[in-house]
Amino acid sequence: MAGIPRKVPEQRRQDLVLAAFELLAEKGFEGLRTRDVAARAGVNIATLHYYFPTKEALIGGVVEHVMTRFRSTLEPHGSPDRQLRNHLRAVRKLMREEPEVGAVMGELALRSARDPAIASLVRSTQETWHQVVRGLLRRAAKEGHIQPDLDSDAAAAMVLATLTAMTLPLQAAPHHELALRQLERWLGL
Amino acid sequence: MAGIPRKVPEQRRQDLVLAAFELLAEKGFEGLRTRDVAARAGVNIATLHYYFPTKEALIGGVVEHVMTRFRSTLEPHGSPDRQLRNHLRAVRKLMREEPEVGAVMGELALRSARDPAIASLVRSTQETWHQVVRGLLRRAAKEGHIQPDLDSDAAAAMVLATLTAMTLPLQAAPHHELALRQLERWLGL
Amino acid sequence: MAGIPRKVPEQRRQDLVLAAFELLAEKGFEGLRTRDVAARAGVNIATLHYYFPTKEALIGGVVEHVMTRFRSTLEPHGSPDRQLRNHLRAVRKLMREEPEVGAVMGELALRSARDPAIASLVRSTQETWHQVVRGLLRRAAKEGHIQPDLDSDAAAAMVLATLTAMTLPLQAAPHHELALRQLERWLGL
């Protein structure tokens, strides 16, 4: 009398978030339909609303997922200059292997102009990111790995700008590799 | 007995494009409604369809408008290094004074991942832009205004990446000024 | 200083009626659009409404046209039996050479169930037609050309039914020729 094994509720939630994440990357907010999400997760539309009362709540889950995914590119290993290089590479790798993350981040970036909740989340992420990179630049300069007279604040801003542009679709920001190489060169990495 | 003065047709078209442009900047593709566009332009929804058979056609008009607007930042005046500096400043000014242009360009960038028509337009715009900037960098280097050993191709890619990031909402790309200042510094402008 | 020669108003009206007639045959009432009619007649939609205040009025013109066209199959030549045979042949010829007439008559037949104006017109046409055919049958019988014991009323009803079925599209009433041949045989023509 076992029947189809029920999934643990937490797993269901995760399935739905993942389905929404993928569809958001594919179709954008413009084309995101709760019915499609439910279908991709293999459940009824009413079940989706059982786990997420509104579409907005579901999107919240996706945001969380993406932010977690992105934070993984900032894991501290080795000296500051190595950490910096690793970060650049990790971002490049993430964009190549999981372009969905970039796509969704782009969507969130645009939406932050209209959605206060997303805005504050995006802003705080950027701020944290900025501080981490600036700190790495400062320590790298102090330890003599990169040019010492660098304005770490401004340089960090440029690093973020360049990496942020890379989350956009290829058409909108081609020459990823060239830009990154030039960035490393200027930083002296 | 004058009645309401009729507008010149070309003016009506322009009004509609402008209304669509503003609403696209405000709400994104996700929230763009033809009825709202018509209302903002002060005409009946059927009148909108008299000028633009489909929503897609209207969006085409908006794209044209934005591209024209953006191209205005690339006007050739003076030496290559001055042109470069002017371009950077013009973009900064445009984003400050007409953030809608940036917002819409961001929307187009994201949409280019799904819409072939927009994709090719965005791509060709980027390509032209890249070539112009690279040409300016080359001539500026040759004339001794900036460092001569610069890889003009890679540097152009970085310029574009930085400027492209600036079209995103402030939350998603803060520290515009810092980034731009650093860019000028590195270029030696 | 001649310019494009203006058409006589009556000609314009006729052009519009003809265009409407053709389009009604092609698309049916379901697909009849005043704009298409105007376009086919080569005039502006507002011009159409100058000649025909409403779509209904235009349709009235078409009805008139079709009835005239159909009445042409009932021209008296020769003896009653010859007239009968000629009538059958004229209908057959009309349906072959101008199937639009049949198509439009079919449309009118159906519409007569909802449109009192058309209903009375269709009814009176049928009544006249019935009387003519019955009269011919009677005289033909009296003159010994066809079987004398024929119920001219019932036979006329059958003639009309058969010919009416022939105005329907081929799919709905195939074997025209067979049916007509049998009719002639039974009538002894």
Next chain:
Amino acid sequence: MAGIPRKVPEQRRQDLVLAAFELLAEKGFEGLRTRDVAARAGVNIATLHYYFPTKEALIGGVVEHVMTRFRSTLEPHGSPDRQLRNHLRAVRKLMREEPEVGAVMGELALRSARDPAIASLVRSTQETWHQVVRGLLRRAAKEGHIQPDLDSDAAAAMVLATLTAMTLPLQAAPHHELALRQLERWLGL
């Protein structure tokens, strides 16, 4: 606390088809509106689209219904001549008691000139009908119930033509009874 009792889904479908059938008979394709259908079936317009994705699909349901209804006039009971007579009477009865069937069949006949799907359906129905009637005529002749020298093919064509005309509104094909009586007389039924 019973609330409004839910209908069985199949019943809902049938209700919708029936509503569409009635409205199609009343207003024709020209005047058939999905909202009216939903209203007559007592459901929201969105519910209609839950059962039938498109208007076309709903019409498909109506076609099926009508064909089933019409086929019921061709039930084999008794000798060939009795079957023939019964068929004629069943059609007459159907047209009298459910004129909607005739109206809808007329609509389908006209539409078959434009709609390939309906065309093939109408054509195959006619072909089957023709063969059945021809077969009955042959066997009736062989068994000596009707005149033996009858061209069964041509006679079948005439039977169909007459009966088809009877599906049209009364205005367009009056004297049903007379025509049918004459048909029986000629066939010797």
Next chain:
DNA sequence: AATGAATGAGAGTTCATTCAT
């Protein structure tokens, strides 16, 4: 925990008609 059925509000688009010239 999960679902099929149902819905209100609203989307883009169409159409006969009218208005000002």
Next chain:
DNA sequence: AATGAATGAACTCTCATTCAT
């Protein structure tokens, strides 16, 4: 006599959400 521009009303279809089970 003729037109381009404009419109109100209505059309089919969609979507996030809810209800009864």
